[in-house]
Amino acid sequence: MELNSASKEQLAQWEQDLAAEYQAIKAKQLNLDLxxxxxxxxxxxxxxxxxxxxxxxxxxxxxxxxxNYGGLDGIAEIQAIGAEILTAPVENVLAGGNSSLTLMHQAMSVAYFFGLNGADSAWSKESTVKFLCPVPGYDRHFAVCEHLGIEMVTVPMTANGPDMDVVEKLVAEDHAIKGMWCVPKYSNPTGVVYSDETVQRIAALGKVAAANFRVFWDNAYGVHDLSAEPVALASIFDACKAAGTEDSVLQFASTSKITFAGAGVAFMAASSANLAGFKKSLGFMTIGPDKINQLRHAKFFAAPGSLKAHMEKHAAIIKPRFASVLSHLEEAFGNNDLGQWESADGGYFISFDTRPGLAKEVVKLAGEAGVKLTPAGATFPYGNDPQDANIRIAPTVPTVAQVDEAMKVFVTCVKLASVRQALAA
Amino acid sequence: MELNSASKEQLAQWEQDLAAEYQAIKAKQLNLDLxxxxxxxxxxxxxxxxxxxxxxxxxxxxxxxxxNYGGLDGIAEIQAIGAEILTAPVENVLAGGNSSLTLMHQAMSVAYFFGLNGADSAWSKESTVKFLCPVPGYDRHFAVCEHLGIEMVTVPMTANGPDMDVVEKLVAEDHAIKGMWCVPKYSNPTGVVYSDETVQRIAALGKVAAANFRVFWDNAYGVHDLSAEPVALASIFDACKAAGTEDSVLQFASTSKITFAGAGVAFMAASSANLAGFKKSLGFMTIGPDKINQLRHAKFFAAPGSLKAHMEKHAAIIKPRFASVLSHLEEAFGNNDLGQWESADGGYFISFDTRPGLAKEVVKLAGEAGVKLTPAGATFPYGNDPQDANIRIAPTVPTVAQVDEAMKVFVTCVKLASVRQALAA
Known part of the structure; x- marks a missing residue:
């Protein structure tokens, strides 16, 4: 399908065929969820x-x-696992409750209201507080900023991570920018792994940024590889140490997508100064995390290599689902310009860009045909995708057969919406 | 020992005897912790x-x-247990993570920064925010206010709860007062159970208080009876309903002192409006609590009456420790004015008042003799007991023999400090 060179008649014919196909799908009364x-x-x-x-x-x-009560840092055994996941020294790792989102919200609240480095460092002391948000990104990250009234400034994602030319310029010029959200490995939703150069350039931001600038480095998919020979993510901790910017990055992770989504263990890794600043407030918020659950996790992963072996079992389950999504996309859009996507080697998402102005329409069409997709715009701050192009595909929950069925519908919807747009042009 | 009527010589003799006793204790090199x-x-x-x-x-x-992820309210089975503990309708109960302190900090943060009833209701919009703190009280409650920069106004505790004449006057006259801390049953540390009249008068505060006034009702010891026929606490939920002030109270509890101190389940009970207002912010902070731990608790207490039977086992362990403390106090100070205390029928503490100006000295003497006591002043905001009289005795962790040994030391220290004060007068 080459829409740009197609005649009106050809487009009309395609539209008719696709509309019929779409009606046939609708008649099946599917109920699928991506x-x-x-x-x-x-x-x-x-x-x-x-x-x-x-x-x-x-x-x-x-x-x-x-x-019993106590122990803000978590137990030593689980700190060691957090250190392995975050590639950070164990003494710089804090193990919390069941939710890294909670740790991130707490850390951002402390930075905003109380200051990670004393009351004077609180972002709320300043009239405007901004945060860089690479897009597309994770809606719950953006929601934390929104909750705190932090102004979000979008930065485009590239195949190597955030566009660092843009980031460096903004951070150096505007000290109202207090940090940046990052999902450095199998980024949500693009699946991109930040390149070594990107990691180094992010570590260097602390040299030109505002004094209380903090990158929120959510390494949610650090060990969630699908390939047997995964791309390695460079250690931001080491990079910061080399650059002398240890205080500029807070790292997060959890076992939510390793063990139990709702009952895992969350981690934070940070410089001693940041950990001390955070714990000063954390001590008002809790007497300590659920250490029993931490111990369960520590025993579950006590054997050397067991974490890796466990993640290989996850990969075996997820891989055919990702493969199905990618093969449908490749087949339908591999040789035309109706859509673009990254081929993720891990994580939980495949990010798809329609032609501009079609994401909402595709999600609507798919929904009406019984395939639920994440609302268009969800991957942008305030739910506003200015191009109306990005759709996040999440194939882990359905069966492989369901993913296959859902993707057939998805592809039809993208084609139909694209042809109709071309016809109307 | 009647210090007021004793001669100088008599006092000197007592001092000599007690000092010798104290030196003999010191020689034992005890290591006890209350x-x-x-x-x-x-x-x-x-x-x-x-x-x-x-x-x-x-x-x-x-x-x-x-x-898996999800479910801000917690699972239905555990909400039912929370409803039993808090004597509130199950639909008004939210079950959280492992810490009621966290729920209380979150609720107070929401009330302060974001507003429980829309942004305009946020306490931080006003220049001064005050909170009533019955004293002696719980240091971690006071710490939450301190963390948020809320000014604490102390109110004296009576044998029926906070002095309601004082409370009513303050709340009606000063709308900078946004709430009050309460531990209504076996109050920390006095052990007092609020009387029915007190509960009703607290429920009525919402009629005269500021619109965004919220009582933080921490029913931490709601089922922690020591007596076979415990005093019942009136339902604040019912009282508020009768008074038309449902939105003026937030209730809290947890299983920390029922099951595992660090790995229990925390609860909040509140009006539908308050729950909705709270969850609006909570949804930014977490995807949901650890539902697996909630299910464990629900299964553990699935049999009718099992919670009560379980608490009786706790009581059997705690009772001899409380009895030891009380018998030492009775024996030493039952017929003189060297100290005052409440005879608690539940909870975790016995609160003791020395003669004014002696609490710090007693804690110091005991510490030097190998008996660790909670720092004097800890039961007052900012650690400042203006009378320097209150000492919180926590006898649950040591063995009965250790409590007995520690109380002998305690009694000696109180007597010695009192006599020395009288001598110096």
Whole structure:
């Protein structure tokens, strides 16, 4: 389908064929869902052995009774796992509750209201507070900024991460910019892994940025590889150390997509100064995290190599779903300009760009044909995709057969919307 | 010992005897601790069967997979337990993570920064924000106010709860007062249970208070009775309903001192409007609580009456410790004016008042003799007890023999400090 060179008659014919195809799909009354970036039951079952794993022994190696109060940093055994996931020194890792989103909201609230480096460093002391948001990105990140009234400035994503020329210029020129959201590996939703150069340039931002500038480095998919030989993400911690900017980055991760989505363990890695500043406020918010759940996780991943082996089991489940999405896209749009996408080697999403102005229409068409997609715009701050092009495809929850069925519908909807747009032009 | 009528010689003799007694204690090099309001290992072991209780079945009765994301309110089974503890309708109960302190900090942060009833209701919009703090009270409550920069106004505790004449006057006259901390049953630390009249008068505050006034009703010891026939606490929820002030109270509780101190389930009960206002912000902070831990709790307390039976086991462990404290106090100070205390029928603390100006000295003397006590002043905002009289005794962690030993020391220290004060007068 070459829309640009097609005649009106050809377009009309395509429209008629596709509309008929679409009606046939509608008649099937499908009920499929590609919206949720969450693990499937099959994936969750990989960790079922965690319940009962303690065998009545609630003590850590150092004798801490995990049943009782205390311990803001989490138990040593789980800090070590966090250090492995975040490639950061164990003494710079804090292990929290079940949600990295909570840790990120807490950290941003502390930075905003209380200051990570004393009250004078609180962002709220300044009249305008801005945050860089690479787009497309993760809606819940943007929502945290929105909740706190932080103005979001979008930056385009490239195949190597955020467009660093744009980022560097903005950060150096405008000290109202207090940080940037990053999902550095298998970025949500583009699946991009930040290049070594991008990691280094982000680490260097602390040299030109505002003093209280903090990158929120959400390494949510750090060990979520699909390929047997995954691209390695450079260590931002090491890069910051080399650049002398340790205080400019806060790292986050969790086991939500490793063990249990709702009952995992969240981690934060940061410089000693940042951890101290954060814990000063955290101590008002909690007496400590659920150390029993941390101990369960530590026992579950006690054997060397067990985390990697576990993630390979996830990959085996997810891979055919990703393969189905990609093969449908390739087949339908590989040799035309109706859509663009990145071929992700991990994470939970495939990001698809329609021709400008069609994302909402495609999501609507698919919805009416029984295939739920994430609302168009969700990957942009305030739900506003200025190009109305980006759609996030989340194929982990449905079965492979369902993904296949849903993608047939998706492809038809993209084609139909594109042809209609061309006809109307 | 009647200090007021004793001669100088008599006082000097007592001082000499007590100093010798104190030196003999010091020689024993004791290492005892009455500081921690936390459960003992023996108590925690009552809930050890929770690990493994799921038997591979992670689903709730309504089919929710507790392993996955979602559900801000918590699972229905655990909401029902929260409703039982807080004597509130189940639809008004939210079940959270492992810490009621976190829920309280979140609720106060929402009230302060974001508003429980829209942005205009945020306390931070006003130049001065005050909160009533019955004293002696719980240091972590006061710390939440301190963290948010809320000015604390103390109100004296009576044997029926906060002095309501004072409270009513302040609340009606000063609309900068946005709420009050309450521990209505077995109050921390006095052990007082609010009388029915007090509960009703607190429920009525909403009629004269500022529009965004919220009582923080921390019912931390709602089912923590020691007596077989405990005093019942009137339902604040019902009282508010009767008074038409449902929005003026937020209730909190947790299973921290029922199951596991660090890995329990926290609850909030509130009017529909307050819950909606709270969840509007909570949804930015988390995707949902640890539902697996909630399900474990629900299964552990599935049998009718099992919660009560479980609390009786706690009582059997705690009772001899409370009895030891009380008998030492009675024996030493029952017929003189060296100290005053309430005889608590539940909770975790016994609150003792020395003669004015002696609490710090007693804590110091005891510490030097190997008995750690909660720092004097900890039960007052900013750690400042203007009378320097209150000491919180927390006897749950040590063995009965250790409590007995520690109380002998305590009594000696109170007497010695009192006599020395009288001598110096």
């Amino acid at each position: 919206t949720r970036g969450k693990p499937s039951s099959e994936q969750l079952s990989l960790s079922d052995a965690m319940d009962g794993i303690l065998n009545g022994d609630y003590k850590t190696a150092d004798g801490t009774d995990t049943r | 500081t921690r309001g936390k459960p003992s290992s023996e108590q925690l072991s009552l809930s050890d069967a929770m690990d493994g209780i799921l038997n591979g079945d992670y689903k709730t009765a309504d089919g929710t997979d507790t392993r």
